[in-house]
Amino acid sequence: MKEINDIIKAYDEAQQKGEQSALATVVHVAGSSYRREGARMLITEHGQLTGAISGGCLEGDALRKALLAMAQQRPMLVTYDTNDEEDATIGLGLGCNGIIQVLIEPIDAARSGNPIALLKAVASKRQYSVLVTLFSLHDKRAVQPGTCMMVTADGCIANDSIPLKDMLIKDASLVLHQQQSLFKELEFESAPLNAFIEMIPPSVALIIVGAGNDTIPLVQMADLLGWQSTIVDGRPEYAKAERFTAGCQVLLSKPENLLDKISIDDHTVFLLMTHNYNYDMAMLPVLLANNVVYAGMLGPRKKRDRMLQELQDKGISFTPTQLSVLHSPIGLDIGAETPEEIALSVIAEIKAVLSGKKGSPLAANNSPVIHSRAVLKA
Template identity: 30%
Template sequence: MRDIATELASWRAAGKRFALASVIGVSGSAPRPLGTALAVDEAGVAVGGVSGGCVEGAVYDACLEVLETGHARVERFGYSDEDAFAVGLTCGGEVDVLVVAVETTDDAYDRVLGALHSGDGIALCRYIDGPETGRAFTVRADADGWGVDRAVVAMLSRGESGRLDVPDGTVAVEAHLPPPRLIVFGAIDFAAALVTMGKFLGYHVTVCDARPVFATEQRFPAADEVVVDWPHRYLESTSIDDRTAVCVLTHDAKFDVPLLERALCLPLGYVGAMGSRRTHQHRRDRLIEVGLTDRELARLRSPIGLDLGGHTSEETALSIAAEMVALGHGATGRLLSETDTPIHRRKAGRQPVPTATT
């Protein structure tokens, strides 16, 4: 739902009633992840999508029907061997789609949209079977309690969407973590393209450089923040987690070595550094001198990025972003035509609800 949050917020502000179709289950080579959504208002205007085009028409029709009846339902779409032109996923996967009518009084959606706007962690939970099918409630990342709330918070902490078995049915949990951070060290020309790419991928992007003449908002208008500080000092003072990506573009030892000495010892999701192979070897020797181990050095992606053969700032940013995405999903970064591994990787599961113990 994050992809269409802006449109849904405007519909809510205008008092519009609409249908929301959300992916709540996937199997095989289904093209879109859990939480992907298509919304249709009463005028027939549609935003978003659930399948990359395979079943959009059928889901659109289901939205119109649910808007008319007000009754939520779950639809399953898959590939039909008997009729390749039947409604289904020609990629061979299956998706379960929950279609609900979002009434003007459904304040759970306002809470989710507000959290998405502010960057807070929240889970949208909806019953997908039984008499309460479609009923929505939310659980925030800082919720404290037992039963459903505790189970949802555990899923949310892992960024895990999926199904949760509860005493009165089954709930689809759609987890929304705050955007991951991308910290770009080095206010150079390559950084501007990487900032734009990072925002496109949904990161909260920070540019940091010790040189105030280069680290300006005018040079990086797409960044969420531009910080003038020594890179290692800023990294020590800012909040990070295991989804945070750090890209070191300065290729200047006086900045790089103190920064990487700290970054490679932190639980970061990605650490990459720009420079030639000669620069990388020199940098590695300096890091060994300051005491980094082989295990810590193995975490460094340098020279940064995948081998795409590009030269421009934009091509370099694409190379870096591609490596970040591949590593984040545990993928190889190789040509898909030369591999036989699953195209889509996802985390999903069916969780029991814990009960209180004394």
């Protein structure tokens, strides 16, 4: 979501300057690539790039193609074959061994359903969204419909001229239900048409209970990732917004009142970092009873075990499923010592948990590809 928000901001700035812009989107990958389907980059007529579609090897040529697309006011599909070590276009011999399809769409600000308008609709609410992008792999010279529909559980925004609209709404609803992007080939007016039906989850909401100095690098790193951070503390002298980044929300709250102020979804994670045993013990049963996906607690294993035992003595027990989301001590074992290193360890563990990964070295992965396949084919 951070990339989308950055692109929206860059587009608005370009509009204020009266500059044209185009959106480049990776819509299909065969084999390996640095970025997967859904990677985006905004390109302005003066060459400003926001976002990325590769590790840097495709951006220069994409800029040239985008300037052409803006001049012609016509979307184009560009193929990059990184299997070819002699490819003069890529020219870096990266050996990614993949074929990458990039759709470049000039943005018409006067059209209400343009790609940036749809991205703004995605970013406007904290919910799962689906973007539908249509293109033709069979005939790159054909008209490329482009990014044309946004679907959420509570509605649909689509271009008036979108082909096969009803069928695509059904496919988008299925993607919402399965929470898995889909690549599909459609028959349209005797010619095949390809659809990238992309699931976009909301940003991670990081709730840190405790406003000590060791939370500051955590918030800074979360901000770099585009996560939405909220700091909660019952001490007025600590719960001050000026101590944290501008995008961080700071709440003064007692533990029993916290959930009255926060909405929880499956991208909401909690960290207990109060350095206050009683406050943490008051919060822990509240979090575990609400089926959060991740609850990390600062401190040694001995603290966790003692706390759970005291809660059990009070008649408060938890199921194995509830306990499985409790991570204490928090973080991956990277030898972290300083607050900044601990923050890196914790952020990495949260990312691994949300991605369903173990946080092990990539070198230990025997799979031929680094990225797991994010898009199903139908």
